[in-house]
Amino acid sequence: MAAEITIDITKTYPGRAPIRTRIAYALDASTVLILFGPSGSGKTTILRSVAGLEWPEQGRIQFISRTWLDVAAGIRVPPQERQIGYMAQDYALFPHYTVAGNIAYGLHELSPAERAKRVDDMIELFQLRGCEQAKPRELSGGQQQRVALARAVAPRPQLLLLDEPLSALDAPTRLRLRNELRGLLKQLALPSLIVTHDWEEALTLGDRIAVIVDGNVLQTGLPQEVFSRPMNADVARVVGVETVVQGRIIKAVEGLATVEVGPIALTAVGTAEDGPDVFVCIRAEDVTVERVGSGETSARNHLAGTVSAIHSLGAMAKVSIDCGFELTAVITRSALADLRLAVGAPVKAAFKAGSVHLIPRR
Numbered sequence: 217m218a219a220e221i222t223i224d225i226t227k228t229y230p231g232r233a234p235i236r237t238r239i240a241y242a243l244d245a246s247t248v249l250i251l252f253g254p255s256g257s258g259k260t261t262i263l264r265s266v267a268g269l270e271w272p273e274q275g276r277i278q279f280i281s282r283t284w285l286d287v288a289a290g291i292r293v294p295p296q297e298r299q300i301g302y303m304a305q306d307y308a309l310f311p312h313y314t315v316a317g318n319i320a321y322g323l324h325e326l327s328p329a330e331r332a333k334r335v336d337d338m339i340e341l342f343q344l345r346g347c348e349q350a351k352p353r354e355l356s357g358g359q360q361q362r363v364a365l366a367r368a369v370a371p372r373p374q375l376l377l378l379d380e381p382l383s384a385l386d387a388p389t390r391l392r393l394r395n396e397l398r399g400l401l402k403q404l405a406l407p408s409l410i411v412t413h414d415w416e417e418a419l420t421l422g423d424r425i426a427v428i429v430d431g432n433v434l435q436t437g438l439p440q441e442v443f444s445r446p447m448n449a450d451v452a453r454v455v456g457v458e459t460v461v462q463g464r465i466i467k468a469v470e471g472l473a474t475v476e477v478g479p480i481a482l483t484a485v486g487t488a489e490d491g492p493d494v495f496v497c498i499r500a501e502d503v504t505v506e507r508v509g510s511g512e513t514s515a516r517n518h519l520a521g522t523v524s525a526i527h528s529l530g531a532m533a534k535v536s537i538d539c540g541f542e543l544t545a546v547i548t549r550s551a552l553a554d555l556r557l558a559v560g561a562p563v564k565a566a567f568k569a570g571s572v573h574l575i576p577r578r
Contacts, residue, residue, distance in 0.1 A: 218242035219407050221249075225275035225285070227261055227431070235272075235431030237262050241424065243375075245347040248398075250422035250439065251411045253454055258431035259411040261304070263377050266304045266409065268295035279375060300376075301368035301406070305380040307360050309352040315339075315363050316348045321536035322371045333372070338366040342400070357385045358393050365397075369404055376401075376408040382417060395576055396419045411459040415443065415457055419495050419575050427451050440495060444542070458500040458534075458544035462577065465491030472516075472569060480540035483516040484572035502571035503545035505535055506564040507555060519543070523561045526552070537565050 223239040235258040241249055251259040264270040266277055272294065277285040281353065284293045290299045295302075309318050319338050323331045339345055342362040352360055361381065368376060381397060382390045398421050401408055412418055418425055418439055423438045427446075435442055435451045442527065444460040446452040466481075467474040473486035477496055484496070504513065512518055521539030537543045543565055547555075557563065 217371060218244050218247075219280050219467075220278070221266075221375070221407075221409075222276070222278040223266060225262070225265055225272035225277065227258075227265060227270060227272040228408045232257045233430050235261050237428070237431055237433055239426055239433055239436070241380070241426075242438070245405045245407065245422045246332040246402050248401055248408045248410055248421055250418045250425040251409060251423075251428055252415070252418045252425050252427035253413060255353055255413055256428055257413075257428045259413075259428050260379055261431070263379055263409060263411050266352055266375075267300055267377050267416040268293065268298055269302075275482075296409055299358070299371075299373050301371065301373035301376045303364050303368045303376075303378045305350075306384055307364035308432060309360060309364055309367075314349050314351060315355070318352070318363055319366045319370050334370055338370050341403075342366045355540060357389050361385065361393065365400065369406065373406065376404070376406045378408060378410045380411055380413070382412075382414070391421060397421060416573075416575055419443065419460070419497075427454055429454055443497075457497050458546075459496075459498040459542070461496050461541045463494050463496040463574075465494060466572070473574065475572070475574065477541050480519065482572055484574050485570050486572075486574045490574045495577050497573040497575060498543065498567060498571060500534065500544040500546040502567050503543060503549070504566045505537070505545050505547055505555060505557070506566055512565070513566050514568075517565075517567050517572070519565045521563055521565055523557055523559055523563055526557060526559060537563060539565055 220242050223237055225237055227235040243249060251262060253259050257568060261270055265272050274287050283291050284298055316335050319335050320331055323334055341350060344362060394417060410421055422439045425442050426436045427434045427442060429450055435447045440460050443455045443457050446455055456472060461477050463475040463477040465473045466490040469487060472525050473484050475482045475484050475496060521537040521538040523535060524538045525536040527534040531549055532546050533549055535545045
């Protein structure tokens with residue numbers, strides 16, 4: 217049975233636009249809902265309001281059959297009574313506690329034997345065996361993340377809240393741990409809300425996404441659909457990736473991968489470790505539109521297609537091309553005139569292998 221969450225709040229800060237958020241979603245046992253948007257958009261405030269760490273001036277928050285906040289009715293359920301697991305952006309581990317001590321921190325209601333068993337279960341689940349007596353400063357960034365996550369889920373919450381869970385890590389570690397975190401979340405089978413401003417993390421981790429700008433939810437849906445079909449210019453500017461389609465790596469040799477997208481084969485920079493199932497992401501500015509019959513450039517990918525739509529962007533134009541999948545390009549108005557483009561016109565789309573970004577889809 218899906219767990220319904222309703223967030224309908226207004227929170228104000230001096231000198232800033234009010235955060236007015238309305239989200240209503242049914243979260244299945246392992247659904248990950250991403251709160252996505254630029255820094256300062258209000259994502260963390262929303263998450264902290266759900267956790268009971270911020271108190272909006274107006275509105276209500278409900279989860280399943282419980283009302284956690286109803287300002288008009290005077291209901292304010294404190295954090296410790298909400299049955300949530302919360303992981304802060306900086307992990308907030310207690311520096312003088314051991315790994316085992318950090319994980320056990322929220323388990324005071326259990327008997328000593330039950331507490332020890334629960335901690336041991338978390339040590340096993342999060343692959344922390346051998347680190348039980350280590351202090352946070354003795355751990356790698358990835359290990360600290362796992363300890364913080366173990367502490368959040370040890371009390372067996374009904375809802376898990378993660379604030380930028382990968383932002384404290386260096387880039388190589390962040391890349392490696394994205395898929396590991398996704399696997400853990402599915403294994404835990406806990407409905408989760410995750411705050412991130414990173415579109416790769418949103419696509420990797422999320423089952424659903426809510427795009428937030430200035431505290432307002434502009435669009436919700438499947439991450440792939442929201443990224444590839446933003447409903448307006450504001451969402452398009454935030455997500456920043458115009459083409460996101462599903463693909464499958466069929467071959468990878470010397471750092472170049474051949475990826476099938478429906479009937480089309482693309483060449484991308486990638487390895488077999490990225491797949492086989494991937495999201496294929498291409499930014500519109502990396503796509504060159506050419507006349508049919510023109511000489512080919514050095515780009516690895518040249519796709520024949522038909523113009524399906526043209527939208528004016530002032531000095532630029534967005535061109536949608538049906539080439540076996542919908543591909544978006546952005547070109548100048550003068551190039552649009554020189555190429556004599558119109559809906560239905562045959563064209564070639566070219567882009568380099570390095571412009572095809574692959575994100576594992578697991």
